[in-house]
Amino acid sequence: MQLEIKDLHKTYANGKQALKGISLTIGRGMFGLLGQNGAGKSTLMRTIATLQEPDKGSIMLDGIDVLRNPADMRKILGYLPQDFGVYQHISAIEMLDHIAEMKGILHAGDRADIVNELLLRVNLHHVRRKKLGTYSGGMKQRFGIAQALLGSPKVIIVDEPTAGLDPLERNRFYNLLSEIGENTIVILSTHIVEDVSTLCNDMAIIGDGQVLLYGKPEEIEQALSGKLWEKVVSKETLQEYRYEGMQIISSRFHAGRLIITVLADASPNEGFVAKTPSLEDAYFEQLKC
Template identity: 60%
Template sequence: MALTITGLSKTYPNGVHALKNISLTIGNNMFGLLGPNGAGKSTLMRTIATLQEPDSGTIFLDGIDVLQQKDAVRQTLGYLPQEFGVYPKMSALDMLSHLAVMKGITNAGERKEIVEALLNQTNLWAFRKKALSTYSGGMKQRFGIAQALLGKPRLIIVDEPTAGLDPAERNRFLNLLSSIGRDVTVILSTHIVEDVRELCPRMAIIAAGELLLEGAPSEALAALNGKIWSKVVATDDELRALESELRVISSHLVAGQHEIRVFADSAPGEGFRAVDSGLEDVYFLNLSSQSAAKAAN
């Protein structure tokens, strides 16, 4: 299966350029779409899911024109948006059965078998008769995956699925996504770098509506080998001085002091040590490159 996006652009009436000539090819694997909040990820996901129109561009899914043949796309698509509505007083069992009917699964015996299998697959069988309003955040997301799997879709889109989940719920959800990704194509849209690093053999980085990088995380990491340097900075003044002199791509607090990470071909100065590159470095380097390019213009 292949999803081919070509020249996709979208500007909202308020003037926000959500997508700027985006072109991507997504094959049969778990694909990570990484970017900060407001990057345009949700706009892209909603467009692929036939929920809104772009200003220009095309999307094809295995020969199906996504923008023109919406009903055909919906028959093969599962979608978990950032926020999805449910009837809070309904049980998971009843709600999933109701959604199955809406998905066209009208045979009662077949529907019962499918619904029970999905509740087991998402580890919700023990809670099937509980009202959805009583579910934790992680359980609601797993229910969201169950409804997305109705109809045996070939393409599943999940938009910021682990935001707000505690570490244990996040791990359970990622394990579920990983098992699903062996059989269908899953597009994981997120701002959480770890989600992409743990799950996705291919990825893209998008920010301010622009595609900054597409490829395998391993290849992006290999390109940074020997070029990431770290130093703990004692004062804010020293931090600002280094930021003005060097390519500081990120900083975070360690015991109240700033630990900075710098991109450089060789040791950038006294006190710096070479460190292994991580996907977070790839992410922040691409964002900083985009910011620098805009500042230069």
């Protein structure tokens, strides 16, 4: 099973070019789409989910022309958008039953079995009769995944799913997504590098509506091997390194000290030490943060 995205373009009425020739091949498993807010991630996700049309390009899924036959795509799609709202005064079991019926699961007994199984899978069965408005952020996200899984979709899209979650809820969400991704195409759109490095076997970094890097996280990291150097500096001298023409890709504080990371073929000067590359380094290098 493979999703083929070719040369997608999208310009909004206000002149904003959200997609500028996006092409990607996405297979079964977890695929990470990493980029800043405004990079074009949500536009791409909505286009794949058939919620909007591009100006140009094509999307194919195992013989299905997604853009020409959106109804066929919707039958096999699960979608958790970035802004996922819930009805505050209805219970999880009632809401999932309603969604299951809309998805064509008409027999009440079948719906009950499927809904209970999903609630167990996302660890919400014990609170199935509580109103959704009482759920925590993490619980709402797990409910969102449950509704996305109704109908056994072949493609699942999750847009910024861990934003705002505490570390414990994020870890639970990671485990759930990893399990789902074993037999399904799961596209994870996020600006959080840890989400991609933890979960995804393939990924792309996008910026300004374009694919900047595409491949496996470990390969993207290793491409910077031997080219990164770091040094503890003072805030007062940071600008001096910029004046010297060093390509500073990031600066961060650790234990109260300012550490800069520089991209160079050899150590820039005294005091720099080699740095083992991370996916975050690759991300910053592409965005020139």
